[in-house]
Amino acid sequence: MEGNHLFPVFIKLNTIHTLLIGAGPIGLEKLNALLSNSPDARVTVVATQVLEEVKLLALGFPNVQVLERAFDPQDLKTAGLVIAATNNQALNEQVRQAASAQKILVNFADKPALCDFYLGSVVKKGDLKIAISTNGKSPTIAKRLKETLNAGLPDELNITLQQMQELRNKLEGDFTSKVKKLNKVTSVLMEDQKQSASRLSLKWLVWTTIVLSIAVVVAVFWHKEPAFQSFLVNLNPVFYWFLLGGFVFAMIDGAIGMSYGVTSTSFSLAMGIPPASASMAVHLSEILSNGIAGWMHYRMGNVNWKLFKLLIIPGILGAVTGAYLLSSLEHYSQYTKPLVSLYTLILGGVILSKAYNVNRRRTNGKIKKISLLGLFGGFIDAVGGGGWGSIVLSSLIAGGRNARFSLGTVKITRFFIASMSSLTFITMLNGAHWEAVAGLVIGSALAAPIAARVSNKISVKTIMVAVGIIVILVSLRSILSFILKMI
Structure with a gap:
């Protein structure tokens, strides 16, 4: 047998x-x-x-x-x-x-x-203990199941056990009546099962929206930008730099869950692209890459749909507002560029500081004002060309949220934030640097499925230190260049 x-x-x-x-x-x-x-x-x-x-x-x-x-x-x-x-x-x-x-x-x-x-691998939540056996076939599978259960089972479950013990000790009557009373009390634990159908409908709605959004963006490109068609014929060599950059930045983002926007924007500014166009290029590239990454995280069960609903609407509102404001100031790019570089410089310092706090134990309670966090993160992300991951993901993790589920949720919400920001930029701006857009789009899309797979296999601290230093140096270069021109 x-x-x-x-x-x-x-x-x-x-x-x-x-x-x-x-x-x-x-x-x-x-x-x-x-x-x-x-x-x-x-x-x-x-x-x-x-x-x-x-x-x-x-x-x-x-x-x-x-x-x-x-x-x-x-x-x-x-x-x-x-x-x-x-x-x-x-x-x-x-x-x-x-x-x-x-x-x-x-x-x-x-x-x-x-x-x-x-x-076997053991999952422990107070008095609850679950032992996992693979019949000696694969300790690695047992370890992964342990990690999943540790993350999925709330610590408060032990309080439930204590309360159930107290209830059991107080119950009166024969065995049958006690069982019926306990069944009635524990039926609340099955609420998630009853809501599974509605959750499934929500997920299908999300992915249908993803496909339709991509189709809308492509249609807008085709009718709004004739230059986009000519670009396909006369390929600028700068495209290859952005192709390589998009791949590298997306791999970094997949490993640590942040920094794609800030690294891509810093790189774009250093290549001479104005802030609004740089932010547009970054967000256009994020549509496909985050759609793919979000799908991968969804397939791996890394999406918290309750957190998704709290972030998505405020995030979109903030992103559209920020994109509109930055696009309106595009003709002042010689002044907004150093300001954006200053912003990326600060973010580089934040990333560098977080590199040395990434393994510290979180003792504070879970962050509560998720909607305000989404609104602020979406606005700053659009204005600075990045920051959704650096601000939202790091805040969620620092506030006690599960790192893997936070990463998956931030990735999938990022798809919608990038889509709406991009549509705003396209509507407001008269043109785009398509060599930057195409390079980042293709490079990040190639890296997205790989990055989602290797996100738990790379030293987070090492990558964050490297990213922080690179962003700081590139931002300083842009700021110093502006100061020298003014002198």
């Missing part, structure tokens, strides 16, 4: 003696797993070489003993459970035979065929 035939159990490690053989990196990992799940566990660690981290960890737990010597079959006399964290095949075989002789269950790290039991 196929399938997982393992029998799941939860063991009281404080009532039995656990023998851990091996005290290297794997041994440290196993000891951490034991003590994090059962701080009162009685554990004896036996190894010829013991990491200092293992010794330091053991000092904090009075029931943990570390013996720096070779394994002796006599160690099994008082053991109720054995975990072998060693890559010594001869030693593993010795432990296997000795444990079998004394009918003691044993686990071998990364040796599924030798194991009597597996140590």
Whole structure:
């Protein structure tokens, strides 16, 4: 018969003696797993070489003993459970035979065929504990499921458990009546299931709107800009610089969830493009790239639809207002350009400072004024050619929101923000630098599906430091150029 035939159990490690053989990196990992799940566990660690981290960890737990010597079959006399964290095949075989002789269950790290039991990935929310098993086939899948459940299950679930215990203790009547009362109380937990149909309709509406918006933008290009058609025939070499830039900036944005706008705008200004045209080029390129990235995050389940509804309308209003204001001042570009460069300089400093705070623990409550954040972020994003990710995403994460769901939601809302900003710019401006637009559009679109996949595989801090420094240097160059011209 196929399938997982393992029998799941939860063991009281404080009532039995656990023998851990091996005290290297794997041994440290196993000891951490034991003590994090059962701080009162009685554990004896036996190894010829013991990491200092293992010794330091053991000092904090009075029931943990570390013996720096070779394994002796006599160690099994008082053991109720054995975990072998060693890559010594001869030693593993010795432990296997000795444990079998004394009918003691044993686990071998990364040796599924030798194991009597597996140590699965564990999700813990107070008194709630969920163990995940893949039948020894893929620890990586178990780890990913653990991350998903940790992110998806609210910490407040433990409060629900405590309240349910209190309710159960107060219930009166026979078993049947108690079950009926508990079923009535817990029916609220199924509300999300009942709303799934309406959520599904919302998602289909969103993606239908994406397709229609792209069609509208393309139609506007064709009828509004004859220069766009001639551009396709006479390709400017600058296009290739923006193609490369769009790809690189989109990869950075996919890795850290921000900085595409600020890096693209800084680059565009450095290439001599006026602020409004630069912002237009950036937002036009973001329509396709964020549509693709948003779709990828949706497929990976990274979109918080409640957060989406709070951000989308205020974000669009702010973006349209900002795009209208910047377009109206396009003929003063020689003055607005250094101001926008100053803005990107400040954003570069913000990105650089966040690089050193990215791993700090968030202790404050969740940010509440989501709509105001969306309005402000949309306006600044349109005026400065970027900032939606830097402002909105960083604020959501700093306010205690889940990083992965915040990233996915910001990406999909960014599609609509970019679409409405672009339509405003096209309506207001008389022309566009199509070599910049086309290069950023194609480059960012090529990078979007790749960036969404690798967003959790790149050192966020390293990329943020590099981006911050580059943006600061490019912005300073633009500001200094303006000052020298004035002199």
